[in-house]
Amino acid sequence: xxxxxxxxxxxxxxxxxxxxxxxxxxxxxxxxxxxxxxxxxxxxxxxxxxxxxxxxxxxxxxxxxxxxxxxxxxxxxxxxxxxxxxxxxxxxxxxxxxxxxxxxxxxxxxxxxxxxxxxxxxxxxxxxxxxxxxxxxxxxxxxxxxxxxxxxxxxxxxxxxxxxxxxxxxxxxxxxxxxxxxxxxxxxxxxxxxxxxxxxxxxxxxxxxxxxxxxxxxxxxxxxxxxxxxxxxxxxxxxxxxxxxxxxxxxxxxxxxxxxxxxxxxxxxxxxxxxxxxxxxxxxxxxxxxxxxxxxxxxxxxxxxxxxxxxxxxxxxxxxxxxxxxxxxxxxxxxxxxxxxxxxxxxxxxxxxxxxxxxxxxxxxxxxxxxxxxxxxxxxxxxxxxxxxxxxxxxxxxxxxxxxxxxxxxx
Numbered sequence: 001x002x003x004x005x006x007x008x009x010x011x012x013x014x015x016x017x018x019x020x021x022x023x024x025x026x027x028x029x030x031x032x033x034x035x036x037x038x039x040x041x042x043x044x045x046x047x048x049x050x051x052x053x054x055x056x057x058x059x060x061x062x063x064x065x066x067x068x069x070x071x072x073x074x075x076x077x078x079x080x081x082x083x084x085x086x087x088x089x090x091x092x093x094x095x096x097x098x099x100x101x102x103x104x105x106x107x108x109x110x111x112x113x114x115x116x117x118x119x120x121x122x123x124x125x126x127x128x129x130x131x132x133x134x135x136x137x138x139x140x141x142x143x144x145x146x147x148x149x150x151x152x153x154x155x156x157x158x159x160x161x162x163x164x165x166x167x168x169x170x171x172x173x174x175x176x177x178x179x180x181x182x183x184x185x186x187x188x189x190x191x192x193x194x195x196x197x198x199x200x201x202x203x204x205x206x207x208x209x210x211x212x213x214x215x216x217x218x219x220x221x222x223x224x225x226x227x228x229x230x231x232x233x234x235x236x237x238x239x240x241x242x243x244x245x246x247x248x249x250x251x252x253x254x255x256x257x258x259x260x261x262x263x264x265x266x267x268x269x270x271x272x273x274x275x276x277x278x279x280x281x282x283x284x285x286x287x288x289x290x291x292x293x294x295x296x297x298x299x300x301x302x303x304x305x306x307x308x309x310x311x312x313x314x315x316x317x318x319x320x321x322x323x324x325x326x327x328x329x330x331x332x333x334x335x336x337x338x339x340x341x342x343x344x345x346x347x348x349x350x351x352x353x354x355x356x357x358x359x360x361x362x363x364x365x366x367x368x369x370x371x372x373x374x375x376x377x378x379x380x381x382x383x384x385x386x387x388x389x390x391x392x393x394x395x396x397x398x399x400x401x402x403x404x405x406x407x408x409x410x411x
Contacts, residue, residue, distance in 0.1 A: 023394060045155075052128070132157055134164070135164055141375060385398055
């Protein structure tokens with residue numbers, strides 16, 4: 001289902017927003033404004049800097065409704081919280097009808113139900129979120145299905161590479177594809193845990209702990225089918241699902257993107273190659289640096305932004321990234337290693353990247369459909385997928401909308 005184009009309301013609220021952010025906030029806020037008549041509270045999960053909630057507040061005031069709308073915004077980044085505080089304070093001064101009570105509370109999966117105030121009566125809460133990272137979409141869906149106070153759900157997922165993927169290690173370990181995938185990775189035989197990925201082992205018949213929320217697959221149907229067929233996604237495939245050749249940003253900066261990814265891939269390959277590393281420094285330093293390379297596969301590692309990467313030689317790139325700050329590496333040798341064994345592979349790397357991008361809609365469709373199937377498995381058949389954004393501006397544009405009986409969808 002496509003969101004009608006004529007319902008796009010151009011926003012002038014945020015001069016600092018890029019066109020992409022402006023487009024997303026306007027479309028999402030307009031959709032919510034037309035579909036929250038039955039809700040007294042909106043919880044914006046993964047709100048970022050609060051663009052959607054601010055836009056929604058403006059639209060709701062213009063509607064001149066007699067009912068009060070409470071908006072709770074949840075985000076994990078301190079700088080985002082500070083920015084949205086400032087924006088709401090400015091908005092309150094400009095518009096006397098918007099009243100802001102700012103309370104900052106830190107929550108987690110164990111205490112969030114106790115910390116967030118129960119502002120809604122039964123069937124009075126809408127959970128929303130735009131480009132929710134990783135497992136956050138699954139958490140929102142789980143809360144919609146299990147919480148009687150939540151009557152509507154409107155979320156858009158993102159960052160599929162950060163999902164926690166559950167698997168049946170005993171059933172899948174004999175798969176040739178899985179063996180190839182894990183060949184160069186460290187695997188804990190006891191748990192099936194890949195240090196370079198986010199796999200969690202589960203038995204096919206195992207009863208899932210209701211407090212444990214996975215990223216994929218969450219529906220019983222997809223979980224069973226993938227196990228019976230010995231299928232899995234893995235981090236690289238999930239990461240490719242976030243790529244779109246229709247993205248204006250990618251088309252405009254294609255060479256920069258390829259150079260950045262190619263340099264990164266070559267660097268990680270070089271520091272994990274024992275023979276190559278031994279030519280760069282001593283064995284003890286090699287082992288420490290190699291361990292660092294495994295650490296960089298996790299979410300805790302923050303990469304440094306490098307500007308004008310096309311103008312850099314490979315050794316200049318290596319000098320700028322975080323992982324080598326405390327190591328003495330012969331940059332001429334690492335440049336020679338790159339020129340000899342990796343630079344000739346640049347064209348093949350581009351072709352593989354394009355092929356992955358062409359196949360990315362399949363992976364994203366599987367992840368999104370898995371979420372929709374889960375909602376319907378829980379008995380909420382009135383749920384659907386809506387393409388809400390312009391694909392060229394916002395490649396993650398699949399809105400999952402679900403409602404419980406008595407709520408009405410307006411398009």
